[in-house]
Amino acid sequence: xxxxxxxxxxxxxxxxxxxxxxxxxxxxxxxxxxxxxxxxxxxxxxxxxxxxxxxxxxxxxxxxxxxxxxxxxxxxxxxxxxxxxxxxxxxxxxxx
Numbered sequence: 001x002x003x004x005x006x007x008x009x010x011x012x013x014x015x016x017x018x019x020x021x022x023x024x025x026x027x028x029x030x031x032x033x034x035x036x037x038x039x040x041x042x043x044x045x046x047x048x049x050x051x052x053x054x055x056x057x058x059x060x061x062x063x064x065x066x067x068x069x070x071x072x073x074x075x076x077x078x079x080x081x082x083x084x085x086x087x088x089x090x091x092x093x094x095x096x
Contacts, residue, residue, distance in 0.1 A: 028076075030075070031095070031096045032051075033070065034048070034066045034068050034092075034093055035066055035091075035094050036067075036091065037063045037064075040089055040090035041063060045060050045063050047085050047086050047091070048070055051070055051071055051082055067094075070082065
């Protein structure tokens with residue numbers, strides 16, 4: 001009985017792990033979406049400029065038109081780093 005249970009766990013684990021890997025492979029590019037600028041809009045605009053290389057007016061337009069993607073098609077690590085930078089400036093950010 002104990003042996004049977006262990007085997008079913010072993011069977012379930014690769015299936016679960018495989019599913020997770022497949023999902024990760026499908027989703028290798030993420031969009032960093034600014035959902036709200038928050039109270040420190042000027043700080044957020046500075047971060048958007050640094051991330052995107054946009055000029056001041058263009059970066060301000062991105063921030064003013066939130067929710068708006070700041071950067072699209074980036075790897076998970078970069079998306080997380082950008083989200084952290086924007087949140088530090090007071091923005092609300094989603095990764096999609």
